[in-house]
Amino acid sequence: VADYAHDFNPYQNHNEQATVWVGNARDKDAADQLLAKMVAGIAENDSGFSNLRMLAVSNYDVYQADGYGGKHFFYHSRKSGERVVWLIIQSNNEISILEQALNIF
DSSP states (O other), rough: OEEEEEOOOTTOOOOEOOOOOOOOSSSHHHHHHHHHHHHHHSSSSSOOEEEEEEEEETTEEEEEETTTTTEEEEESSSOOOTTEEEEEEEEEEEHHHHHHHHHHH
């Protein structure tokens, strides 16, 4: 888990923050199962998340859910078949940050 932040101006409330969680499974099949469990868990009404949906971002499928602390995105990593990535982004420009994360994680 890593936290990233950038304050554009300390006198205005225009800061951006992202928290990144990267899970490494034993192989791609295990990562696929982990992602499926995450989707199923969020789809339940008592998960604390709502409005689960899939987005196409930079020609890549990413799940998004509404929840505490910002906009939540999660996906199977492009970079490594055994990785699942979860991002919490607080920004007015979350898609740009998500696109960068897709290339990094």
